[in-house]
Amino acid sequence: MNSGPLLFLGLLATMACSWTGFVLAPQLQLGGLTQTNTVAVGDASPQTYPVAQPGLAHAGAEIYRANGCAACHTEMVRSLDLGSDLHRGWGIRRSLAEDYLFEQPVMLGSQRVGPDLANVGRLSDTNGLFVRLYDSRLITPGSVMPPYRFLFETRKIGLFPARDAIVLPFEDAAPPGYEIVPRPQARALAAYLLSLRQDGYLFEAPPPPQPKTNAVPTNAAPAKAVPAAAKPTVK
Amino acid sequence: MNADEPNKTADQSSPEPVAERWTVPIWLIVAFGLLFYWGQLFLAENAGGFSRDVYGPYHSYEAVNMANPQDPAARLRALGRQVFDKSCTVCHQPNGLGKEGTAPPLAGSEWVQAPGGDRIARIALNGLTGPISVKGQEWNLTMVPWRDNFTDDQIAAVLSYIRSQWGNKAGPIDPKVVAAARAEKHPGPETSDELLKIPVQ
């Protein structure tokens, strides 16, 4: 192996191998993903999935990115055989490629210093998120999440208290006459977090099978006629 | 910078390294081979046929398909396609356009897309003879009955199939409709006039 050009060609070939397998092929397969329909369960009709984030959530994603939240939080739920994610209620199903269709950038994270956030929009409410961002230790003593007080403003209560002033536990509330109000970044970030939900079952992650009953099968008339063709409804 | 000064380092006594030419030990080659073989087995088991739709814990597209609630309408159409390909393409052609002197078209046919599907159920069961107007054209041929060849489910399936193919946009047909038509025991093939008397639902 003494020839420079041959060395280069060999390296190019090995790089091409890896590039084809991990950049090109996934792009060919997943690059054209578009919205799909959820799997209808029971009487529910299929929904279009995913739905695009509202604008404020998009701004919130920028806050999430800028503050490196992905350093401690993941946004992906693993399947049943790979961990206790689903048992913890972190989602109704595992995460799939379609879930991130409208995310920009896609910040899946790689470490869980804090819990997974893929479905935090379903598990949380606005005030809860604000309090946790303000100082997570007020809700979870011993939490290592840093306080993000710079996303909030403590100000004197004006004529009327602000509608979105955060409600803190009594002993940690703002001094009398003052209120703690989220700044625009905090509101955007909360909007983003509330938009994080992976609802609906998809073809690749179907609903778990219905539990079998012990009822004795009868000779009753067969099930009703085939349902009409499902039409996706856009929310 | 200091090229003029004698370099007192040990470099002159310690030459640049060379590599000897010992061959790769056989156990390493064997280990490589075994690992590679394991890799192929792993891929065969877990790569899901390199399909876009197979995510863990499923191992194949069929497994994902089976785990999904089975959409009855889709299954019906799949069954209908089987029947159609076996028996109907001879005359009505695989593209549903029919053929002059052989069979009228099914694609875009108002008979096929009529709501309820009662009329075409009877045609399929009992056959058809005499003049009939399809898409503005007059046809005068004979279609054989199929009541003794297929069950209600199969006829409902093939009718559902043709109603959803080639741009046709009608819904599937319940096997009960076909059963009701069969129960009327119509003697001989249908005619267009008789069928037109049946109200469309």
Added chain:
Amino acid sequence: MSAIASRTPTISRNLPQAQQAGAGASCPVGMLALFAGAVVWLFIASLLGLLNSLKFHAPGFLAGEAYLSYGRVHAAQNAAFLYGFGVPAALGLGLWLLCRLGRAVLAGPAMVFIGAILWNIAVALGAAAILCGGSTGFDSFEMPAWCAPLLFLAYLFIGVCALLTFHQRQEGRLYPSQWFVVGSLFWFPWIFSTAVLVLLCVPARGVLQASIAWWYAHNLDTVFLGFAGLASAFYFIPKLLSRSLHSHYQAALAFWTLALFGSWGGMPDGAPLPSWIISLAVVGTVLTAVPILAVATNFYQTVRQDLGALDADPTLRFTYVGLIFWVIAGAQQIVGVLPSVSSITDFTWFGVAQKELFHYGFFALTVFGALYYIVPRLLGLENSAWHPRLLKLHFYLTFLGVLISYLSLLVAGVGQGILLANAANSFPDVMRRTMMPLRVSTVGDLFVVAGTVLFLLNFAGVLVQSCRQCCMARKERP
């Protein structure tokens, strides 16, 4: 710049002065700039790491302003280590090895110098931007988009010089180190340009961004940094023991299999990707056992009869310890990717421990070892230019620091994983129970920072000596 004259065949292996110091005989500032910048950035990175580690003891520490919040410091630390220290150190090492092994003088030293300055400016601006909120959000690729053209330009300057130096080699036969250096030289622009294109310029749709970011990070570590460190190990260990490398063919096997299989990987097993991508990553990572075995046995056979001599020379010591850490980190990566293990260890401190061991235990230690040899020769000094006490302390502090940090994070990770696997354990509860080993890892980080400071002092001392010598030489001339 002045190119090399003729390609005269070398009869003996012992070279005249100019070509020995050769690498920097005409102008060592290019490589020195790369190395000096690299070590300063390593210090900054380890300091940022220590800061973040301290935040686990007191989450409110320096959390008042956004600039020093955990997430931003984490991103800046990554950027400082990989782009401030990792790439320049690899480039500097590569240039020096190409000069040495090819018996050529560095082509275009001024270009190298300009490239080094430009690169450091880009990283400094990028790190500052990250602290101000400009991180891209991708792990190991945090620097904002506008840094990329600067980095490309700087890399172009340095890379072209390296290629020219390689092309002008006098020695026809290539030694394994040269393959690794050339490999790393080409690998970086290919993966970096892919990442820039697909993540920043024309962002891929959806989850592909994450998969390509993971692919890039994995290649940057396993292939690029791996190649650079191994190049150094393949050179210094046989050279300083005055032995020949045991097997050329085993080295070739290691090289090609590391390039081929080391570049497949990086996807966590639970990622939201079709299972074929995950499976390919698993298979690739497991197959990196072949290069690990090939390198380990090759070196073992090389040093087997001289084990005692390994601790005699500081360069040897740093290098062989670094190599052992490389083997351990690689083995851990293989074990961690198997589905039954990854279901427990994914997303825990286990992965962080592996990365730390690879980055500090393998790459930083190997670079230190190389620098202890290279820097005096660039400056025309001897090995004795280094202060021996500082050197010894540096080794022990860094070695112990890495060991403490790695083991405590490993314990924390495995503990966290096992506890989390049981859904009955609430997440905050698990975090509380894994706090202790995490706190111990801060001690390790402190040791590493202290060791790096000692190296910087030593390095400064050597530079001062060189300046003094130069001044004296100037004075002596009429």
